[in-house]
Amino acid sequence: xxxxxxxxxxxxxxxxxxxxxxxxxxxxxxxxxxxxxxxxxxxxxxxxxxxxxxxxxxxxxxxxxxxxxxxxxxxxxxxxxxxxxxxxxxxxxxxxxxxxxxxxxxxxxxxxxxxxxxxxxxxxx
Amino acid sequence: xxxxxxxxxxxxxxxxxxxxxxxxxxxxxxxxxxxxxxxxxxxxxxxxxxxxxxxxxxxxxxxxxxxxxxxxxxxxxxxxxxxxxxxxxxxxxxxxxxxxxxxxxxxxxxxxxxxxxxxxxxxxx
DNA sequence: CTGTTATAGTTCACACTATGAATGAATTAA
DNA sequence: TTAATTCATTCATAGTGTGAACTATAACAG
Numbered sequence: 001x002x003x004x005x006x007x008x009x010x011x012x013x014x015x016x017x018x019x020x021x022x023x024x025x026x027x028x029x030x031x032x033x034x035x036x037x038x039x040x041x042x043x044x045x046x047x048x049x050x051x052x053x054x055x056x057x058x059x060x061x062x063x064x065x066x067x068x069x070x071x072x073x074x075x076x077x078x079x080x081x082x083x084x085x086x087x088x089x090x091x092x093x094x095x096x097x098x099x100x101x102x103x104x105x106x107x108x109x110x111x112x113x114x115x116x117x118x119x120x121x122x123x124x125x
Numbered sequence: 126x127x128x129x130x131x132x133x134x135x136x137x138x139x140x141x142x143x144x145x146x147x148x149x150x151x152x153x154x155x156x157x158x159x160x161x162x163x164x165x166x167x168x169x170x171x172x173x174x175x176x177x178x179x180x181x182x183x184x185x186x187x188x189x190x191x192x193x194x195x196x197x198x199x200x201x202x203x204x205x206x207x208x209x210x211x212x213x214x215x216x217x218x219x220x221x222x223x224x225x226x227x228x229x230x231x232x233x234x235x236x237x238x239x240x241x242x243x244x245x246x247x248x249x250x
Numbered sequence: 251c252t253g254t255t256a257t258a259g260t261t262c263a264c265a266c267t268a269t270g271a272a273t274g275a276a277t278t279a280a
Numbered sequence: 281t282t283a284a285t286t287c288a289t290t291c292a293t294a295g296t297g298t299g300a301a302c303t304a305t306a307a308c309a310g
Contacts, residue, residue: 011266029288039269044289046267066276066287090245097241102234109227109234116222120215136295154259167297169260191258191305 008083013042014049018080021056021072028067055079133208135178138163140208142171143180146197147205153192180204 005012013036020027020035029043036043047070050056055076061067072080098106130137138161145152145160154168161168172195175181180201186192197205223231 013267040288042268064277068288090249093245093248094241097244098237102237105230106234106237109231110238112223112227112231113235116219119222120218123218124215138296164298165259189306193259
């Protein structure tokens with residue numbers, strides 16, 4: 001993650017947040033908090049950073065003035081495009097280093113590991 | 126890691142640091158910095174936390190009074206024993222959730238993934 | 251032997267991630 | 281129309297981490 005921060009002049013959390021706008025037109029702090037799995041007050045700070053950098057903008061929901069609607073700006077769109085391009089490149093490279101005949105096997109094994117870890121996590125909750 | 130912190134009343138970094146004393150009798154801040162892969166000033170803080178909690182202690186190296194020798198206390202030893210017991214339990218559970226006939230396969234695949242990730246990391250350095 | 255030069259550790263300012271309590275504002279429900 | 285709920289923000293707090301400046305000690309070179 002350090003790479004991304006340095007490369008794109010964005011703290012890690014802001015980068016992750018910005019990328020959420022690829023999927024949806026408008027996001028609310030509450031929704032972002034859920035997606036990023038952090039608390040709302042944290043989202044406030046992240047958002048402020050992105051607004052200060054002119055990557056997203058904020059309007060009030062006309063339906064319910066308690067809620068804030070966040071949308072990405074043109075600058076922000078440019079930035080996410082750059083980031084996604086970079087990430088795709090990495091993903092492609094990682095993939096190309098793994099022989100095609102090993103890939104399904106690898107994925108299956110990762111699932112096995114994941115399932116095991118999650119079941120232990122269950123036990124501890 | 127959150128589990129450990131809560132369970133053992135130790136911040137993550139302090140826990141990791143304390144566990145280093147399983148291997149060696151005396152550690153220096155410099156050596157700890159290398160093992161934890163952080164900067165020396167960070168180690169100073171971590172160490173102070175552990176000393177305050179009476180888990181490690183500090184003496185001056187009689188050979189070279191620039192260097193500080195850190196060693197674990199009885200309390201600290203007790204704590205590491207607890208932690209290691211807990212960790213062993215988890216490791217055992219994780220392992221027991223993975224069918225023995227899959228284990229070597231899993232390890233092999235993780236190596237494949239690791240190698241791939243590392244070679245990409247190389248490219249970017 | 252004495253002045254560099256290097257090494258070990260600390261302090262401090264800074265940046266970032268994250269939580270939770272308290273607050274203000276708007277909405278919903280009784 | 282109160283009362284309860286919801287949304288977002290602010291603030292205090294805790295933690296991880298870096299890097300520059302500084303102190304003290306040790307090693308080295310003339």
